[in-house]
C-alpha cells in the first residue's frame with residue numbers, strides 16, 4: 394500500500410490571510426478588489442518596487458559580491474544598520490553593546506526565533522497578546538510552545554483603544570509575564586496608544602515586572618516618519634526596560650519576498666547580551682542555519698548611503714501619503730452615501746488597514762456579491778485600494794452594513 398495511506402493527514406484549512414489571495418486570483422470579475430493582504434499597491438493597483446531598492450540592487454550587481462554563507466546571526470553591517478534604525482544611532486543601549494541582534498527571516502521568522510527563545514529560557518511565563526491581533530501571532534507562539542493569553546485592546550463602541558480593559562488585564566497578569574505590543578500601526582485595528590498612554594503602559598510594565606515584546610512591522614509606514622514610528626520601543630529602552638523587538642522590512646522597503654528582518658533583545662549589560670546572542674544562534678542554526686543575504690545587502694546599502702536613505706524616506710512618505718489620501722476619499726464617499734453613520738474611524742485609523750467592524754456575514758456579502766476580498770475579521774487593506782476604486786468600495790460597504 395502507498396506509505397502515506399498508513400498515516401492520517403487531514404486537509405488543512407486555507408490560511409486566513411494568504412488564502413484570500415488564492416480566492417481572489419480565481420475570481421473572473423473585472424470589478425474584483427484584493428484588500429486582504431497588507432501589501433502596497435500603486436494607483437494602478439500594481440505591486441511596487443521602490444526606486445531606491447532598484448538603485449541599491451544595481452550597486453550590488455556592480456560590486457559583484459559572492460554568495461558565501463552568512464554567519465548564523467546574519468550580515469554584520471546589516472545588524473548594525475537595523476538596530477540603529479530602530480533605536481537611534483546614539484542610543485546608549487547600542488553604544489554599550491547590550492543589544493543582541495540576529496538577522497532573521499523577516500518579521501515572522503524573527504517572531505518565531507523569539508518564541509523559541511522564550512519557550513526555552515522563560516518557561517512558565519505567559520505571553521499576553523492583544524485581542525484582536527495579526528492573524529499569525531497566535532499560530533507562531535503556539536508552534537513555538539509559548540503559552541499565551543489575550544488582553545483587551547479594542548473598544549468597538551468608540552472604535553478606539555480600550556484603555557481601561559487593557560490596563561486592567563495587564564495589571565492582572567502574573568508578575569514576570571511577557572506582553573506583545575505592536576510598535577506602531579496596530580494590525581488589524583489601526584488603533585495605537587497615544588504617547589501619554591505608551592508612558593502609562595511603560596510604567597505598568599515596571600510595576601508588574603512585565604517584559605515588553607514589540608512587533609515592529611511598519612516603521613515609517615504609519616506616519617511616514619521612521620523616528621516617530623519608533624517612539625514606543627525607544628521610550629521603553631530609555632526607561633530602562635529589557636525589551637524584545639522584532640523588525641520587518643517587508644512593508645517599509647517593499648521587500649516582502651526577500652524575507653529580511655531582525656530580532657533584537659535589549660539586555661541590561663553587555664555580558665547578558667552576549668549570552669543571549671549565543672543562544673539565539675543556537676536556536677537558528679538547526680532551524681534554517683543562516684539567513685539570506687540579498688535583502689540584508691539592500692537594507693544595508695539604503696541605510697548606509699545618505700542620498701539613498703533620503704530617497705527612501707521620500708518614498709515612504711509617498712506610500713503612506715497615498716494610503717492617507719484613499720482613506721480620505723473612502724470616508725468622503727461613505728459619508729455622502731450613508732450620512733446617518735459615523736465613518737470617522739476610517740480617517741482616524743493608522744497604517745495600512747481599516748478595521749471596519751463588519752461581521753462575517755457582511756464580509757461574505759462584500760466578497761460574494763461585490764468581489765471584494767478581505768479578512769473575515771472585517772479588516773480591509775487600504776494599501777490595496779486606489780482612488781478610482783474608492784467609490785465602488787464605499788458603495789459595497791454601505792450595501793453590506795445596511
Ligand code: PLP
Pocket residue numbers: 431498499500501502527575580608610640641642643649654
Ligand atoms: N507583524 C505584523 C503585525 C504584521 O502585520 C506582519 C505582516 O503582515 C508581520 C509581523 C510580518 O510580516 P513579514 O514576515 O513579511 O515581515
